[in-house]
Amino acid sequence: MTAAPTRNPVAVSASSAFKAPATMRALFKHHAGTELKLDTARKVPTVGPRDVLIKVKKAGICGTDRHIWEWDAWAAGRIPVGITTGHEFVGHIVAVGSAVTRYQPGMRVSAEGHISPGTGFNARTGAAHIADEMVILGVDRDGCFADFVCVPEDNVWPVHESIPDHVAAVLDPLGNAVHTVMEAGVSAQNVLITGVGIIGLMAVTVARAAGASRIFVCDIDPKRLALARKLGAVEAYDAREKGWVEHLRKQTHNGADVLLEMSGAPSAIDAGFNALRPGGTAALLGIPSKPYPFDLTNHVIFKGAKVLGINGRKMFQTWYQMEALLLSGRLELEDIITHQLPMERFAEGFKLMQTGEGIKIVLNME
Ligand SMILES: [Zn+2]
16 A cells, blocks of 8 residues: 555634543554554644544454554554554544534544545545545544544444444444445355454354355354354354365355455465355455465456455445444344453553454443
């Protein structure tokens, strides 16, 4: 990814009577290295005319935040030092800019973290999630690991009253799972999910809710394989055990109809394509850490496979689909959100994620 400009809102007075305190707590990248630091006297963001200011209630720790915490090559090349991190959250609007008409203080909201410039081909043709010059909350501009976050009104997602806060805090990754599943099309299809981390596990319950026939998964973590089974996978393969691809082929018409690739691990991607039937569809969300040799001839061309790259969430088709699936009552997310911790215990949250002891960790910001 290339570096994008930091675009924090410009100073314009908000129309609301809300008096934000001058300072707040925030987790920010304090240096070009590992970890994050808690600043207890961070300046509260200034609300632009078309922005809303949200008091954050709960925020999810994302794999992206872990990259930023660990300061890997991607983070070092992308993240501006000094930025407030975090992009998955739920909270209440406390102030709106002078030109905002659709939202009022008091509304419970989440937000799409990809901020489209609103101009250019993709932004204007229904593909804002892959618009040029995309700015990402908590990556390119100040995010939600703070008492207050400022987002453009176009990015606000009002949360249905029956969706609880801890679920509303993780709509961003759930949206990745929904986007991947819906783009691939799983109704009455045999589905293989390679990699059952946070989004892979969410994809199991989403695929089931969206009418998948049998769901097969592979991973190397026995705990997550067991959870995938609990969520509805009929087979949970240890990826290191030989013969699972043949086993899956025998149980289907020579392979899964649909592959949802959620690991980014080259060995899993290759095994996933081996387990995909000729003419099947592969939707790829996992990100390999670097380019690797891929057998395009056999995996895609001779196989007649359809391959879809999945990035973010469709704005806002995915959000409407996600709400519909949540309101159907068919999504099981309680076992995936393993920990809710007070914000001050953020270091513990990252540790739980790194050790694999936790799956989805949510910080209580209040
Ligand atoms: Zn995320």
